[in-house]
Amino acid sequence: MPVKNKANVVIIGGGVVGLAVAYNLALLGIKDVVLLERAYLGSGATSRCGAGIRQQWGTEMNCALARKSMDIFENMNEMLEVKRDIELKQKGYLLLAFSEEEMEQFRKNLKVQSKYDIPSREVTPRKARDIVPHLNLEGIVGGAFCPTDGHVNPFLVTEAYANAARRLGVDIYTYTEALDIEISGSKITGVRTDQGLIKTDRVVNAAGGYSQQIGEMVGLDLPVKSERHEILVTEKIEPLQGPMVMSFSYNIYCQQTPEGPFLMGYGDPDEPESYNLNSSWHFLEEMTRKAARLLPPLKHLRVIRQWAGLYNITPDRQPIIAESEEVPGFFMAIGFSGHGFMIAPMTGVLLAEMIAGEDPSLEFKLEPGRFERGDLILEPSVV
Amino acid sequence: MEPQNTIICRCEDLTLAEVEEVIAEGYTTIEEIKRICRLGMGPCRGSTCLQLIDRILARQRNCGREEIKMPTNRPPLEGIKMKELAGDAGEK
Structure with a gap:
């Protein structure tokens, strides 16, 4: 299917994180949001995960994200008006x-x-x-x-976010691959896909296990x-x-x-x-x-x-949820270190607020600069 | 054959009507269908339903069965008891 030739925001990655960002952007009233997925939705790490949702973490950020995400999981069936129950088991x-x-x-x-x-x-x-x-x-x-x-069912949470995002007008293209990100100076101008070029000045990297490859497209060597x-x-x-x-x-x-x-x-x-x-x-x-x-x-x-x-x-087992300092308009929700599924709901809220320029509903700092400065607080609780 | 009385996947107790509904929602690959309604994810590992779902999809798309992509075949080839895999640790 040919893609739209222009978008406000292009999200690369149709896993639970990308879809949660897409849904929350549309909820904040951002129009012309496009999501690209090179296979089917949830085909990467989302569908392969252990389906557990845990709040028992060792760092403040992981605890905050997990606790708030649990609130969302508990209300998700109603919030996203799901067709199939997400199978929450607490x-x-x-x-x-x-x-x-x-x-x-x-x-x-x-x-x-x-x-x-x-x-x-x-x-x-x-x-x-x-x-x-x-x-x-x-x-x-x-x-x-x-x-x-x-526990919640990763396939059905993915479906729930996708259907809710579509109802709010998000264009989701499956079997469509982002091949490169076009840049002029240090500004993003578009995303080249195997189905055509989409002009945009904002891109979200939600590519999970392949996020470093998306980073390379804008010349960044991401610490993941x-x-x-x-x-x-x-x-x-x-x-x-x-x-x-x-x-x-x-x-x-x-x-x-x-x-x-x-x-x-x-x-x-x-x-x-x-x-x-x-x-x-x-x-x-x-x-x-x-x-x-x-x-x-x-x-x-x-x-x-x-x-x-x-x-x-990532080196400290905490995600990167931030806009790049080197490439403005390049947003990242990456490096989840094995617990992206369980904190995706709050990640979607926070990154969408950042992109929309709204006050964050939770004070957080998960930018990649922490690795260069070396002021890491290591998450001790990862299998 | 009534679609609501025809079982496609015995392990997950799925009828033809249920599978057709999932396809009508836009899930048109076996990889997607199995994740939504668990077709082929039971202990028989899809030995019956995978021989039927490709016919159903081929009929809908008006193409040959060979054009329907099979899902990734994951090991083991048949169910193995954990104690047989664990060796001594499983006997204690």
Whole structure:
């Protein structure tokens, strides 16, 4: 389909972040918003993610974004007038500590979380087993639990934002690829696609695992890298596990989704920077070992599918949500470091406000300059 | 054959009428259809429904079945119990 030849804003990337930005721009009354997606909506990291939504973070910014995003998820069915329920399940996230040092970090995180009204609390090993009765307590010294964390369906959240954005007049072009961004001086003048040129002076980079390639189009070397993360899903069973069970040191996350299957993954510390999306046998073996040890009854379940997606990682594991200083009009919502889906709702609000020149509904500073200055606050809680 | 009484995907209990409705909404690739209504995402891994959905799409588009793109075939080829993959760790 040929594209419009002119737009107020062009968003590159039809994942949940790009669509949330598109919807919020239209909601603020910005006309002629165009979104480009080179495959189908949600075909990148959004559809490949673990479908968890968590507020238990260690940095102020991640806590603030996650808490506000949870408010939006809780009201999303009504707010976006969805055709299909987004399958919100709030049965909590149980985070497990395997050493006193890790428990100390949890206590620090809990203090940050309480400032943002996140209802998380410390739990003893015994309390953890009350919450997840099939948990093997060997080696566990304690944990943290937030009862309002949980799950939503990434495919259906993507659809919800897309349909709501279309109703407000956003033009969404799927199977349309941004090939280059045209610049005159340091000003953006247009986006060249495989379906024609769109004149615009504002571009949003929401390209997830490929965001550095979009940065190159305007001559920027963005401080992000991409890395494969693998995941698997089992057959469905009756409800067994309420919360997501997660540990950073043991390195696992595992939840039962409302439909009944278990979804689980871990982060391979030796994974190189790449765009590799292939599945590995190594992951199957290591993942099932980890799950069978920590959650023994799961060993009787059949694995029915495995896949991989890209984390787009920044040096401090916090996203970049900002306008470029070097290239005015180049906005970025990138580097989500594996937790973009769960903070997409608030990201969409904040970036749209920035583009529209409105006061932000939340004070935040997530510009890329922090990496050059070196004043990083590292997010400690990433799998 | 009544569309509302014809099961296309047994694992997810999807009827022809439901699948046709999803297609009518504009989801015209199998990759999109499976994500919206979970067609082919159950334990049989699409062994029946994938042989039907391409015919349905081909009929609608008035083209041959070979023109309908199949979704990515993800491992393992059939369900494997975790304890078989985990080795010793799964036996404890």
